[in-house]
Amino acid sequence: xxxxxIPKEALxxxxxxxxxxxEFSMTPLWExxxxxxxxxxxxxxxxxxxxxxEVREHVMEAGRLISAAEAERRVLILENPGLRGxxxxxxxxYAGLQLILPGEVAPAHRHSQSALRLVLDGEGAYxxxxxxxxxxxxxxxxxxxxxxxxxxxNLGSDPVVWLDGLDIPTVRFFDAGFAEPGERESxxxxxxxxxxxxxxxxxxxxxxxxxxxxxxxxxxxYPFARTRESLLxxxxxxxxxxxxxxxxxxxxxxxxxPMPTIGAFSxxxxxxxxxxxxxxTDSTVYVCQEGExxxxxxxxxxxxAENDVFVVPxxxxxxxxxxxxxxxxSFSDRPSQQALGLWREQRL
Ligand code: GTQ
Numbered sequence: 001x002x003x004x005x006i007p008k009e010a011l012x013x014x015x016x017x018x019x020x021x022x023e024f025s026m027t028p029l030w031e032x033x034x035x036x037x038x039x040x041x042x043x044x045x046x047x048x049x050x051x052x053x054e055v056r057e058h059v060m061e062a063g064r065l066i067s068a069a070e071a072e073r074r075v076l077i078l079e080n081p082g083l084r085g086x087x088x089x090x091x092x093x094y095a096g097l098q099l100i101l102p103g104e105v106a107p108a109h110r111h112s113q114s115a116l117r118l119v120l121d122g123e124g125a126y127x128x129x130x131x132x133x134x135x136x137x138x139x140x141x142x143x144x145x146x147x148x149x150x151x152x153x154n155l156g157s158d159p160v161v162w163l164d165g166l167d168i169p170t171v172r173f174f175d176a177g178f179a180e181p182g183e184r185e186s187x188x189x190x191x192x193x194x195x196x197x198x199x200x201x202x203x204x205x206x207x208x209x210x211x212x213x214x215x216x217x218x219x220x221x222y223p224f225a226r227t228r229e230s231l232l233x234x235x236x237x238x239x240x241x242x243x244x245x246x247x248x249x250x251x252x253x254x255x256x257x258p259m260p261t262i263g264a265f266s267x268x269x270x271x272x273x274x275x276x277x278x279x280x281t282d283s284t285v286y287v288c289q290e291g292e293x294x295x296x297x298x299x300x301x302x303x304x305a306e307n308d309v310f311v312v313p314x315x316x317x318x319x320x321x322x323x324x325x326x327x328x329x330s331f332s333d334r335p336s337q338q339a340l341g342l343w344r345e346q347r348l
Contacts, residue, residue, distance in 0.1 A: 044083055044091065047298065051304075052120065052306065052308050059097050059161055069107065077095070078095040078096055078097065086169070092169050092173070092336065093262065094168035095166075098117075098164050099159060101154060101159050102157050105185050106153070107186075108149050110147050113168050116141065116262060118139075118287055121159075123137065128187050130220070141329065151187055171261075196221070200217065213254055231266060232268065242276045243278075247265065261333065262331055262335070263335045267328050269320060271324050274320070278317070279318065280345035282333050286311075288304045289307075291323065
């Protein structure tokens, strides 16, 4: 920025001035202005890939070291290498791999943080949200909106692993976090399994039901079987050059994101398909649900297989390639950015 060199004495005088005002908790804007308002987004988030084949054994080992009851939630946090120590996978979001062993319970609680689960491995677990249980099947996308009681349990004979995505860093940024334990370990169910999906998730809602635009959805499970059917259904018509066949999950009553702080998406890339380059301001966490392929992020290639998780940071260019037919789930803070009028994208 500074075209001409500044004399040494002037610099020393400024430095002495900065030291004096430092006592008053003041600091000069002009030293940091360009970093504060960059011409294009900058981020400490770095592209990262967690291979499930490499991390699964560590998740299982956690199961030998601590019970779900003692841990409350037995989770290995996926920490972005650019944000170590901050329990963050992107600047605004948290991700972790949660393990629940046969017979275990992760006790009921609620918090202002919103959560999503994507079931990766094993069968027989359930999540209960606000009085209703749902069996967790591989690929299912399940949500626990802000301040809803939730507990998890495993009634089967396999260890069950899922990916947790929460808006913990977002809520921390606003210093707006509250939490409360439930009265009992496993909440009493007040509705049969499938009630919410029948009532709110079948192109109809109860006759007297109305939601304001940003209220979270009453549908708390988006079964993979349905998602897959929709993706394959739309794939019979034209394909988008940047996204393949990509759908976003919605609150069916409003068309808005299922939860206000986290957006979720699923896309199908046919075998051999390669996307055009794309970038957007929401750092995004991807999970390979089916198939395999490669993500080229700012020119660097990451090969992924089933259950692998990878992060594409804000304003990094992304090109996806599918080996076999591939289904990618993804989530980001897009609805927060859109609500604040900040979100941008670019198709290259
Ligand atoms: O399942 O309620 O990964 O409260 C972090 C915090 C999971 C949960 C996490 C949580 C949960």
